[in-house]
Amino acid sequence: MLTTMPHRAFNAEAPRALKRLLDPLTLLLGVPTAVQTSLDAPAWPDPGREAHIVLHREFAEHGPCPLLHEEAALPMDGSAPTVLCPLGLTVRRFALPLGQGRTGLLTIGPYFKTPQERQALAQRSMAADAALAVLPCVPADRHGLLKNFYREFAAFAGTAAAAGAVKETFLANMSHELRTPLNGIMGMLSLLLQGELPDRQRQFLELAMDASNQLLGVVNDLLEMNNIATGRLELADEPFFLRRGLAPLFSACAEDAARRGLTFSATVDDDVPDALSGDLARLRQVLLNLIGNAVKFTQEGSVRVHIARDASPKGQEDVALRCRVRDTGVGIPAEKQQLIFERFAIGENFLNKRHAATGLGLSISKEIVEKMGGRLSLASAPGEGSEFTFTAQLRLSEPVRPTFFACQGAVIACAEDEPVSQLLMRSILEDQGYVALVADSALKLLDVLAGSRVDMVLMDMQLPEGGGLELAGRIRAGAGAATPADVPILGLSTATSAEEHEKWRAAGISGHILKPVTRQRLLDAVSQALARSRSTSNLKSEQA
Template sequence: MEQIRTNARTLRALIAITIALGLAALLLDYNRAHGVSRELTVRNLNTMLWSISELNFESQRLIGILKDYEHGTVDLETAQLRFDVLWSRVDIVRAKPFGESTGFHELVADFDRFLHEGDGILFASEPPTQAQLSHLVDRLNNLTIHSRRLWSGNFGTQNPASRVLDEFEDLTATRLTDFGAITLLVLLMLYVLAEIFFAGRGQRKEAELRREAAEANAAKTRFLANVSHEIRTPLNGILGMASELSESQLTEDQAQCLQIIEQSGTVLLGTINDVLDLSRIEAGQLSVEARPFALRGLVEAACALYGARAREKDLYLTLDIQDNLPPILMGDEFRIRQVLHNLIANAVKFTSDGGVMVRVRPDLDGSRLVIAVQDSGPGIEREAQARIFEPFLQADASVTRRHGGSGLGLTISRQLCQAMGGDLMVVSRPGHGATFFCDLPLRAASAEEALQVRVETARPPDLSGRCILVADDNATNRLILDRFLRNTGAEVQFAETGEEALALVRAGGIDMVLMDVQMPVMDGVAATREIRRLEKDGGAPRTGIIAVTANVLSHQVQGYRAAGMDDVLCKPVSKRDLMVVLADRMATAPVATGVGTEEPFLRASSS
């Protein structure tokens, strides 16, 4: 009740103030509204002028491209792209509110007839003939001349903005009267009062909705973290042991069964990763990191990965990389690989005849990297091309039934491209396949940066004389890491809790710790903080600590690094990733002495 009385008092005070200021505000409000109307009129007019100018510009540009194609200086794909751009400009002009007497409606109809004729020529199964090209150029020339005449006749005789404003002034002077202005002011006052009355209630409702949304988002984050951990942990055992079995002697039937296990586990892992990436995108936590990487190796590896699947379907999968690209680029290698894998996987999945072509080239001025993945699949309807970038949606329901998939790959890929300063676009026609263009900033790595490129290898590094501590409360996880490390020459010790890991590191002789996060008694993060504190207090060298965990949400990874962990390996752990990290972290580190002390003092290698 007190709150209602407070609102009533506020309302009465506002009514009194509004009435007192009403007469003084009448003239100012009228002038402001008049100025806004003038501005909107000019803005709409300028937008119409721009649409016609753009149509003329793109028409002239297409004429030049068609002539260049006729002389063999550009390819058909470029001409088709300019043709699609012209089509979009005609759609923009069509949407503008031109008067019936201006002649622009007839112009749009003429352009429509030209576009449909050109569509049948440029996108036919056979390349256009010289006669057809000349015909298109002549028609477009005539349309451009007609468009310019209409533009000049409607807008070029005098300043169009001034002419419209003069008409606007006359219309306003005859339409507005003092009585109408006062009536408008009264209505405005009533609206403002009602708005103020409901503002307080709306603000309280908005605050409640924000609180509920925050709670729901936190609950979703906790749910995703728990689901991710509970699925990744058994997947670590499944894929880890499958990896070990793949290196043993198997019969053909056993190898086929093992391949199915690995493929199914990889699909499940990919779905989990997609859901987590989408969660990061929705929370605004998607981050990219620019590091030097070898572009050719990345693209060749991606094509090789899907080559077997393409051959199973009797498809070709070819790669064309222009030689003038820098060998080492700066960018987020992991995210670019993720986008490339999504595009190639989709192309192979949806293509049943023909094949897939991957082209990598710089743009015309060399400032952008363009990766095009072109398939000969069924193509995508124009109205469905925007829908395929929405989460959990595909071109139509039949696609989901035939091919499966979560419908997240293209959504995440476009968001990743945009986060890296680029974009992901599609050009497609039903029955003519689809081409996805990944457009990214192109920056060559300097000589110093190029030296930082990590050379990945599946061969185990020589860790003879080194001691690696595996800290994990799960026996299966300890067994997998033990088998992965078996041929490295390293001595492997084990701990089931963070407290045990801390005691073994304190005793000395540990070169590297593979630290789980969720452990009883003391978790991995707390153990890492304690190890770093002991190193600081005792002046000991820094022990390498790598988190090996199924908890890999963005805020969790940030917490691991803040606690002092040097790197993070996500479960399920691949043997290749483990070997790369160990080779990188332990290549130049000195061997730990293995000498313990009575006081808490660490003797371990620096990382």
């Protein structure tokens, strides 16, 4: 950026080097151009503004420029500014309709209106000359061309926004339509696998579970990439116990490795704090993807996971983790190592049939790790295995431990309209000692809450006779006469967007569980919500 470069850094090649850094739109028009996707978001890159700032710094005797400091001086209809730049520059701005009530901004300029004004500023300094190389002169007869470009660009932006909205709706519907039957399939398979089975039947069920997990992974990857592309990748900030939270993941990975004849080990150094705060689900997601790839691409040998405390936290309450996943698999050539972090890249064509994948996992993991303030890297060589290493910034915390009360006959009202999902939830909860009261619609759930005092509500967010948001509002308003209005409410849904989850929190929903529901995820969420509720009730009693 021009403002960060000291004068001595410029040389005779500086103007040409700066031009190579400009965005393609700027190069196409020959005029600095910047696009903002919303009115309150900064524009980047904005080469024209940076060059404008440099010129005023170099020609301070002309005074400050109102175009840089008075937003109201730049109309959003493409008309001329209401004030003048002391150096003779001008800027044009246009509002961009982006759909769904959003408005962006297209900025063209600054540029000079006459060659004489531009030439008068030449040869003051290397910094000034480098800035002038970015800022052209646009004669009056070219202004019409710029306006025509704006009209075409605005039409394109509106069409693209509409297409994006259709795509998001399609992905949301696809998510629900696929996850709902998957929830039943995987749940029933899980229950069957808990029983005593002949080896051959168990093998068939495990293959069916593996296939279901692969399909779920494809759905998750596609939705996750959509969230990343639209800037909706959000991280939770919740307390958790690291070792307890990762134990089920490591256990499942060990079983998968054992089935393939591999040795698996996972260690967490003693100096790594156990009580942390952050997004445990995202941490597990990255580890699961890296371990899954390691197992998939290792024919013999071992997969080893090591989690240590990194030496570079941001503050006293921050904890930086360094996680390594090492395998003795096929390895990756040096020229392919950056490619595998790109979307839809799998690494080698010959692996496609042997190792079915979307090619999104590592790209998603990289985005998540960077969102967690860390970095994902790879060290590998063909025939020598691979080692993926990533860091993550978390915070020290003291999570609420599940209480003994959570498994002692707590009454849970379950609202679910799918018969298979009803059976699954009832089986999981009752096996753990809970009392499950099942309703298949919103109105029947309210009847249950009015007639019985329950300790928790577990409800699908898309019920007949009322949506989850409306239903939560009625419960919080006291519609369940026999049940306290502050009863914990957990929502079951296929929705993954942060916006949806924020709406649920605002409506009074205590937490959510993503479908398909696994036994461990359901029990963890239920026990933690009940524990928090009991802790809050005890605190209120003490204060009273």
